[in-house]
Amino acid sequence: MVHYQTRLDTTFAALSDVTRRGVLEQLGGSEASITDLAQRFHMTLTGMKKHVSILEQAGLVTTQKVGRVRTCKLGLRRLEEEAAWIERHRQLWSARFDALDELVEHLKCKEKADARTKKR
Amino acid sequence: MVHYQTRLDTTFAALSDVTRRGVLEQLGGSEASITDLAQRFHMTLTGMKKHVSILEQAGLVTTQKVGRVRTCKLGLRRLEEEAAWIERHRQLWSARFDALDELVEHLKCKEKADARTKKR
DNA sequence: TTTACAGTGAACCATATGGTTCACTATCAA
DNA sequence: TTGATAGTGAACCATATGGTTCACTGTAAA
Missing domain, CATH: 1.20.5 (Single alpha-helices involved in coiled-coils or other helix-helix interfaces)
Known part of the structure; x- marks a missing residue:
């Protein structure tokens, strides 16, 4: 199936980046805001936002914005x-x-x- | 370790392409030449050669050239x-x-x- | 000894990726 | 109300990726 194919594509691609694997490890321990993650991985907010979006796209992370802070946690895909x-x-x-x-x-x-x- | 990191990087990247996963599946069945693979995946020889090189780089495939044909098989990394x-x-x-x-x-x-x- | 075939490498192309800066919005706090 | 803070989006940049064509080398076969 094509869906199956693109799914593996995006997930493996998501996992092929050190920073993103790091983010997943981090979120395995506890939730974090974009700012938290950006600091931990020495990156701009914008840069980290992109990574989080990619992980979210792959279903590996879910986020929720309350007030002005967006909290990221592990997604439902395992x-x-x-x-x-x-x-x-x-x-x-x-x-x-x-x-x-x-x-x-x-x-x-x-x-x-x-x-x-x-x-x- | 940095090595460990880049290793995962390159392997996951190698796996993130449909064609390359297809090649691995193919080679799981039987060995194949570059020409075989190129035909099966509707691609130029040069294009397929690149994919094979990437898989080889990741240790997922090994190749051997005898005469004018290069035979590809699954590599040692599992x-x-x-x-x-x-x-x-x-x-x-x-x-x-x-x-x-x-x-x-x-x-x-x-x-x-x-x-x-x-x-x- | 031609001729055809398998692969290779360089150059090129369009698009994707990983990152930045900058300008902007929205929210919290004083 | 006025800052400071958290995030967002657009634009930009350098490099990587996935593919091509074309010119070339080496090998097999007629």
């Missing part, structure tokens, strides 16, 4: 799709390398056997 | 770090939302109870 994608591919990987693993194992045994033969 | 990062944050999420979950559960129960009350 990276299920991303975890699933990665997990699926770790399995592909494994399947693909099982043969190799066996070969390596086989070679190791052969090595041992050869060593033993040599000794004699 | 997305451990990425899986770990995501898992860690799913836990953060959970911790943060346990209270919410309980609330939701409570509301569901209440709903059921209400429904039952209504029936009578």
Whole structure:
């Protein structure tokens, strides 16, 4: 599905930035205002606002403005799709390398056997 | 560590493109040449070469050129770090939302109870 | 020995990204 | 009412990204 595709696109893109991953870690600990985050990551308010917007767009963060301060917290998306994608591919990987693993194992045994033969 | 950071950066960035995820899926099935991949994804050789290079850079793919054809296969990196990062944050999420979950559960129960009350 | 094929690299292009400054609005506090 | 504070939006900038074309190299095949 296209939706599924673009979803992974935007989430992985969101996660590909150090600052944004940092913001997520921060919000995992406690909520924070834009100002808080901007200070913690040595950035202008405008810059941080952009990052927060991107995270919000990806559903990873939700925000609420009360008075003049906008409070950010972790969003409802829990990276299920991303975890699933990665997990699926770790399995592909494994399947693909099982043969190799066996070969390596086989070679190791052969090595041992050869060593033993040599000794004699 | 900075290395750890840039590593996640490049991998997540590599994964944030539909074509590249597609290439990984493809290579999970079987090896392929640049030409194969370029055709399958309706792209010039040069374009596909770039994608492959990015995946190779991220350690997700390895290639070998024999004769005039370069064969691509899955690399040795199995997305451990990425899986770990995501898992860690799913836990953060959970911790943060346990209270919410309980609330939701409570509301569901209440709903059921209400429904039952209504029936009578 | 041509000729066709697979890949490569440089140059180019449009758009996206990560950041800034500056001018503005809205709100809180004195 | 007058500042100071928090955020927003537009404009701008440098660099990165995803793609192309074109000219080139090396290899395979006729």
